[in-house]
Amino acid sequence: MTAKKNSAAGNTGVVTNILVVGIGGQGIMTAADVLSQAALALGYDVKKTEVAGMAQRGGVVTSHVRFGEKVFSPAIRPGDTDMMIAFEPAEALRWQSHLKPGAVAMVNDYPLKPPVVSIGLYDYPEAPLVQLAQSSVKLHHFNAGEAAIELGDRRLVNSIMLGAIADHLPFPPDILEQALLNRFQRKGEALTVLNRQAFTLGRRAFNKNNYSETA
Amino acid sequence: MNAPQPIEKTARKFMSGNEAVAQAARDAGCSVASAYPGTPSTEILEFIAAYPDIYTEWSINEKVSLEVAIGASLAGSRALCAMKHVGVNVASDALMTQTLIGAVGGLVLVVADDVGLSSSQNEQDSRYWGRFAHIPVLEPSDAQEAYEMTRLAFSLSEQFDVPVMVRLTTRICHVKGVVVNSPVEAYERKNFTKDPARYVMVPGNARKRIPLMMARDQKLSQASEAHPLNRIESGSEDCVGFVTSGAAYFHVKEAYPDAPVFKLGFSHPAPIEKIREFAATVAKLVVVEEVEPLLETELRAAGITLYGKDVLPRIGELAPQVLTPCIDKLLGKPCQDTLIETTGLFPRPPTLCVACPHLGIYYCLSHIKNTIIAGDIGCYTLGAGHPWNALDTTISMGASLSVAQGIDKGRSEADQNKNVLAVIGDSTFMHMGMQGLLDITYNQGNVTVLLLDNRAVGMTGGQNAPSSGLNIHGEPTMQVDFRKLCEALGVKPERIHEVNPYELPTLFKALREEVKIKEPSVIITNQPCVLTERYSKLPPLKVDEDRCTGCSNCLDVGCPAILVQRRETVIKPNGREKQLAFVNIDTAVCTGCNLCTNTCAPDAIIPAFNIDKINAVEVI
Numbered sequence: 001m002t003a004k005k006n007s008a009a010g011n012t013g014v015v016t017n018i019l020v021v022g023i024g025g026q027g028i029m030t031a032a033d034v035l036s037q038a039a040l041a042l043g044y045d046v047k048k049t050e051v052a053g054m055a056q057r058g059g060v061v062t063s064h065v066r067f068g069e070k071v072f073s074p075a076i077r078p079g080d081t082d083m084m085i086a087f088e089p090a091e092a093l094r095w096q097s098h099l100k101p102g103a104v105a106m107v108n109d110y111p112l113k114p115p116v117v118s119i120g121l122y123d124y125p126e127a128p129l130v131q132l133a134q135s136s137v138k139l140h141h142f143n144a145g146e147a148a149i150e151l152g153d154r155r156l157v158n159s160i161m162l163g164a165i166a167d168h169l170p171f172p173p174d175i176l177e178q179a180l181l182n183r184f185q186r187k188g189e190a191l192t193v194l195n196r197q198a199f200t201l202g203r204r205a206f207n208k209n210n211y212s213e214t215a
Numbered sequence: 216m217n218a219p220q221p222i223e224k225t226a227r228k229f230m231s232g233n234e235a236v237a238q239a240a241r242d243a244g245c246s247v248a249s250a251y252p253g254t255p256s257t258e259i260l261e262f263i264a265a266y267p268d269i270y271t272e273w274s275i276n277e278k279v280s281l282e283v284a285i286g287a288s289l290a291g292s293r294a295l296c297a298m299k300h301v302g303v304n305v306a307s308d309a310l311m312t313q314t315l316i317g318a319v320g321g322l323v324l325v326v327a328d329d330v331g332l333s334s335s336q337n338e339q340d341s342r343y344w345g346r347f348a349h350i351p352v353l354e355p356s357d358a359q360e361a362y363e364m365t366r367l368a369f370s371l372s373e374q375f376d377v378p379v380m381v382r383l384t385t386r387i388c389h390v391k392g393v394v395v396n397s398p399v400e401a402y403e404r405k406n407f408t409k410d411p412a413r414y415v416m417v418p419g420n421a422r423k424r425i426p427l428m429m430a431r432d433q434k435l436s437q438a439s440e441a442h443p444l445n446r447i448e449s450g451s452e453d454c455v456g457f458v459t460s461g462a463a464y465f466h467v468k469e470a471y472p473d474a475p476v477f478k479l480g481f482s483h484p485a486p487i488e489k490i491r492e493f494a495a496t497v498a499k500l501v502v503v504e505e506v507e508p509l510l511e512t513e514l515r516a517a518g519i520t521l522y523g524k525d526v527l528p529r530i531g532e533l534a535p536q537v538l539t540p541c542i543d544k545l546l547g548k549p550c551q552d553t554l555i556e557t558t559g560l561f562p563r564p565p566t567l568c569v570a571c572p573h574l575g576i577y578y579c580l581s582h583i584k585n586t587i588i589a590g591d592i593g594c595y596t597l598g599a600g601h602p603w604n605a606l607d608t609t610i611s612m613g614a615s616l617s618v619a620q621g622i623d624k625g626r627s628e629a630d631q632n633k634n635v636l637a638v639i640g641d642s643t644f645m646h647m648g649m650q651g652l653l654d655i656t657y658n659q660g661n662v663t664v665l666l667l668d669n670r671a672v673g674m675t676g677g678q679n680a681p682s683s684g685l686n687i688h689g690e691p692t693m694q695v696d697f698r699k700l701c702e703a704l705g706v707k708p709e710r711i712h713e714v715n716p717y718e719l720p721t722l723f724k725a726l727r728e729e730v731k732i733k734e735p736s737v738i739i740t741n742q743p744c745v746l747t748e749r750y751s752k753l754p755p756l757k758v759d760e761d762r763c764t765g766c767s768n769c770l771d772v773g774c775p776a777i778l779v780q781r782r783e784t785v786i787k788p789n790g791r792e793k794q795l796a797f798v799n800i801d802t803a804v805c806t807g808c809n810l811c812t813n814t815c816a817p818d819a820i821i822p823a824f825n826i827d828k829i830n831a832v833e834v835i
Contacts, residue, residue, distance in 0.1 A: 023563065024565070033391070036229060036391060037229060040227065040229050040393065045392075045393060046229065046391075046392065046393060047357075047390060047391065047392045048229075048390065048391040048392075049386060049389055049390040049391070050389055051333070057565035057566055057567070057568065057594075057597065058563070058565060058566050058568075058775055059563055059564060059565035059566075060563045071392075072465045072466075072468040072469040072472070073465045073466050073468070073469035073470075073534065073535055074357075074386060074390040074392070074462075074465065075386070075532075075534055075535075077469075077534070077535050077536050078536050090560060090561070091563075093560060094560050113778055113779075114561070114563045114564075114566070114775065115566050115601065115602065115770075115773055115774075115775050115777075116561060116562065116563070116564065116601055117561055117779075118770055118777060118778055118779045118796075118798075119601060119602045119767075119770050119773075119779075120779070120782070120794070120796065121601060122561035122562065123561065124561060125560065125561075149803065154803050
């Protein structure tokens with residue numbers, strides 16, 4: 001179970017902290033919004049915030065989702081993250097220290113290298129998830145990026161990642177799926193079907209052998 | 216905090232602070248709203264623009280924007296003007312006089328401070344404007360309060376005949392939370408009444424308004440002392456008590472939920488006597504305010520003993536992980552340093568978009584030697600980064616031209632042969648750059664101006680401006696003709712070039728020609744921002760691996776779609792080592808702009824045929 005007793009307070013009760021991380025343009029904020037809407041539908045107090053300086057310009061983007069009986073600060077304290085959804089492997093590593101011991105890390109292991117790496121100023125880590133796997137984190141990873149492209153568009157990675165995390169949330173996966181599909185109500189049946197497929201594909205990724213788990 | 220009221224599930228909306236401000240403006244019967252886009256305030260006007268009953272506009276700059284709202288207020292409407300913190304500096308000339316005139320229809324100035332500098336050239340505490348301009352300041356802590364306080368701001372403005380500032384910070388603007396709305400108010404617009412003694416601020420009239428302003432300050436102080444927005448939340452601990460406001464309130468509640476808190480909502484004028492009473496009930500009083508020790512100084516001057524910036528950081532957000540070690544230390548508790556160590560991982564700085572029309576400009580600028588380049592606010596600031604490293608200064612909105620003029624006039628003998636350039640975007644040019652160009656032409660500066668017209672306010676997400684030919688709703692309107700405008704500002708017609716920034720040879724030719732000529736010149740680019748609908752994608756490109764020689768010239772363009780596949784070191788005939796980088800192109804994001812093909816001598820970059828289903832579907 002991922003919910004936690006807030007260390008600071010008896011009166012804030014149980015707060016679940018989810019960190020969604022990736023790169024500007026990947027749909028991080030939308031994914032966080034869908035998670036929030038699901039929690040909101042269940043009657044929780046919810047707060048969501050971003051650290052997204054120049055989000056559309058390829059920079060680091062993180063979105064914090066917190067829900068529970070009562071949520072004060074919108075930002076998750078470093079080390080207090082129950083669950084991380086990472087849209088890129090090196091970004092997963094970047095936020096490692098924000099996870100609490102035993103946290104779930106759901107990672108798309110399709111790498112995206114920035115221009116500073118392309119021009120040779122910095123090195124991209126050799127195997128970013130190896131280090132993450134060595135910590136006390138429940139790591140799940142799969143190539144959601146490739147799956148999205150196979151399904152028709154790399155932007156579907158968003159729905160795939162939401163599907164992947166669905167069975168790890170402290171509420172039924174259907175609630176998350178419904179929150180996701182609500183976004184397509186006005187956009188037509190075809191998109192709804194496509195994103196449901198993506199969501200299902202994400203969930204199924206953990207019923208097959210194409211993922212690894214390190215406790 | 217008051218006991219949470221039971222609420223209907225259907226009444227719960229999930230809103231950002233910016234969205235809540237917009238909803239509040241609508242529900243309060245506001246009929247005119249204006250802004251210039253700026254992070255983190257931009258979305259306020261975007262949300263208000265969705266309400267058909269409110270006149271909305273993207274103004275040219277924040278001073279113009281505030282003046283539009285002032286006019287609307289004087290005409291009897293409720294008006295709202297939104298801006299980011301640095302915008303108030305621009306608007307301040309109008310603000311400092313409006314404070315004497317007052318307001319007829321409620322006049323609300325929403326200011327969003329970028330605490331922690333996610334995308335600004337400085338960190339600035341807008342609460343100072345409250346004291347400076349003698350206007351009340353309301354400080355919401357979350358979206359619900361942003362909604363309530365924006366509504367209150369309209370009525371306070373009318374009640375006290377004063378513009379009211381609602382001060383937000385990034386953690387209010389961009390935090391979504393649960394918001395419950397109150398009933399919509401049918402505000403009846405008043406008529407314009409001639410009153411030159413009040414509205415015409417010549418010295419004689421203004422002099423008479425100053426005592427009225429002072430009397431108003433007194434009334435505002437009394438109102439603040441008694442206002443329920445300034446409240447005490449008792450706690451079970453008494454070793455420390457906090458005075459706080461805005462986003463910092465929730466940081467305090469998160470870190471010390473059992474401590475008593477004095478929460479300020481109506482923060483200027485400060486309720487000093489009420490705080491004095493609170494101070495007597497706690498062993499140690501700590502003022503937690505983000506950025507400047509504004510309240511701290513005021514309370515100290517009133518003789519209240521407290522802790523503030525002597526134990527807390529002066530810069531950035533006061534998040535729980537920042538507060539806890541500082542306060543624990545003050546209380547003599549053993550404290551853990553919860554700040555995170557760096558991972559040693561590569562940075563991922565923001566960069567220009569794939570196919571951005573500015574890529575070609577910065578590619579050229581990085582290949583022209585002997586230059587001093589003054590930059591500006593907006594996407595062009597990114598030209599200071601890798602691989603271009605093409606900017607020498609960035610000061611403030613529109614400053615590139617005037618700074619370049621100063622560099623030209625102030626340069627030493629040794630720098631006389633250097634080329635002085637200014638880089639500015641279309642929206643920025645209209646915001647504050649035009650005056651700089653007039654100064655250059657009038658005083659005959661030897662400056663080459665690059666006017667990068669991408670027909671949008673690119674950095675904030677591609678909003679419309681007079682260069683787009685579209686208004687805030689995307690409806691057609693006039694489109695500014697920059698060639699004619701520059702001519703009108705005194706640039707000779709033959710010194711104005713209009714170029715396609717994707718055609719590198721033409722661009723180089725125009726640049727080389729103009730830097731040689733010792734008079735004012737302007738090079739205007741004419742391709743749209745890739746974030747806008749005006750940009751049309753072409754089929755993507757790929758790299759023919761057999762032809763790629765690893766020269767890495769294409770990497771100098773800085774397009775994020777070009778990726779290195781492998782590196783090799785070879786020894787040249789002269790014995791020197793040469794680094795080779797063999798590349799490919801991410802066809803999923805490439806828009807076929809052909810800029811990189813211009814830089815590829817072996818013609819290794821070719822159309823990528825048989826790419827299936829690119830952008831065939833719309834997804835979230």
